[in-house]
Amino acid sequence: MKEMQKEILSYLEKIIEEEKRLARKGEIPDYIEEVDNNDHGAVTVSLTSIDGTTVRAGDYEGRFSLQSISKLFPLALALMDHGSEEVFKYTGKAPTGNVYHSLIQMEMQEREKPLNPMVNSGAIVMCGLMKGENADKKVDRILALARDLTGNQELTYNEKVYEAEDQDLNRSLFYYNRHNGYIKGEFEDVMPVYWKMTAIEVTIEELSNMAAVIANHGVCVHSGKQIITKDVVTTLKAFMITCGMYDESGSFALEVGIPAKSGVSGSIVAAIPGKLGIGVMGPDLNKYSNSIAGIRMLKKISDKWKLSIFSEDRSS
Known part of the structure; x- marks a missing residue:
């Protein structure tokens, strides 16, 4: 096992060095660069297997906000609270070809509900x-879930990032959905939840721990506790593969083939069912708001060990 860990670490360090040279090819959103991870060279990766073993490489000590990765939390809780039949009265299940904060696709639909739970x-x-x-x-419920998933019971959100999240476009999405009957609550009972969850900060190892729980059918790889029910994990993985990478989800599924969810902090969480969880981080984003270095690292890892869920020759 130790020899295998050395081999994995050696390969991860190799791809980290390769990606560091390309790490400044994209852009960081202004509000992220001002208050969160602003180091263009902070490329890092962590792998956590379902036996609890973690291997990490790169700049793995820093913390960064989850941003859209946190969308997995309220979806999981809503599904466990109400069941899928009720939840999908309020949101669709289809991928989107538009940006994650778009209004236009809802306006073009007959019932005008959000296309899926992975868009804003x-x-x-x-x-x-x-x-x-x-x-x-x-x-409190979202933080409790995030703490169980990551293994850090002190996990919380960054106050400065939370304050920076208060933007007019997301306010308009709230009111548009409430107008159409898909939100029953008041603004102050909903939007602070959204803004605070996106500001939750993790390390790269905590991110791969979270991914490992999803890979392990909702069971914590360290405690053995069932954190998310199996049926809900199945739904999460389905949305990750079809909608998790914004409007780049289709090409990512084809080229990498791993259920994943990205955030505009440059982080990506990826889960290979029954095998391991992966966390990657590279702040610079491409035109789809996904990490340039993160996608390249995941592709290299997927190709190296044949991890695509669509591959007929998956490694054991």
Whole structure:
């Protein structure tokens, strides 16, 4: 096992050095660069297997906000609270060809509900749908889930990032969905939940721990605790592969073939069912708002060990 870990670490360090040279080819969103991870060269990766072993490489000590990766939390909680039949009365299940904060696709649909829970509008609806008396109670539930998934019981959100998340476009998505009947709650009971969850900060190892739980059918690889029910994990993985990489999801599924969810901090969480969880980080983003270095690292890892869920020759 130790020899295998050395081999994996050696390969991860190799691809980290390769990607560091390309790490400044994209852009960092202004508000992220001001208050969160602003180091263009902070490329890092962590792998956590379902036996609990972690191998990491790169700049792995820093913390960064989850951003859209956190959309998995209210979806999981809403599904466990209400069941899929009820949840999908409020959001669709289809990928989108538009940007993650778009209004236009809802306007073009007959029923005008969000296309899926991985775009901003759908995640905001999930924040309204999940159980909780008010925003504080809902945030507590999301933090509890995030802490169990990552293994860090002190995990919290970055106050400066939270304040920077308060943007007009997401406000308009809230009111548009409430106008159409997909959100029942008041603004102050929903939007702070969305903004705070996107500001939750993790390390790269905590991100791969989270991915490993999803890979392990909802069971924590360290404690053996069932954190998310198996049926909900199945739904999460389906959305990750079809919608998790914004409007780049189709090409990512074809080229990498791993269920994944990205965030505009440059982080990506990826889960190979029954095998391992991966966290990657590279702040510079491409035109789809996905990490340039992160996608390249995941492709190299997938190709190296034949991890695509669509491959007929997957490594054991």
